[in-house]
Amino acid sequence: MESAQLSFVEFQRFIAERYGEKDGQRGVAQTFLxxxxxxxxxxxxxxxxxxxxxxxxxxxxxxxxxxxxxxxxMKGIDLTGALQRKYLQDGGRNHKA
Ligand SMILES: [Mg+2]
Known part of the structure; x- marks a missing residue:
């Protein structure tokens, strides 16, 4: 994975593939800590x-x-989509979703 070409989608997928199984065993509460x-x-x-x-x-x-x-x-959030909806679409940062 070339850092200059890293997209957020690729990074999120990498984290899921590398750590997803172990993260699932740990659970959300412990992961939040x-x-x-x-x-x-x-x-x-x-x-x-x-x-x-x-x-x-x-x-x-x-x-x-x-x-x-x-x-x-762990919560099924697509961060790229979330960032686009929250900060880039429909007036960006001031938009209340
Ligand atoms: Mg540290």
Whole structure:
């Protein structure tokens, strides 16, 4: 998977294929805790970035997006469609669906 060619559809499919079975065994509630732990790591990285060169800010953004995508897969949410409907169609971000 070439990063320059990665689409959100491809990423969501990759997460489902790579982690779907294990995610299903863990369940939504436990997966949400993992997601929140990653959000906490991102918060910490944001706070330290600029002063601590060991912080992997990019990696923490990727972790949060990865776990959010996992949760979407578990609930049958097509993130590409959701983003298009919520932010791109019919006036974009201010549109109330
Ligand atoms: Mg992390």
């Amino acid at each position: 993992w997601f929140m732990e990653e959000v906490g790591e991102l918060a910490s990285a944001l706070q330290k970035s600029g002063t601590d060169n060991s912080v992997d800010l990019e990696g923490e953004f990727a972790d949060v997006l990865g776990w959010l995508t996992t949760l979407a897969n």
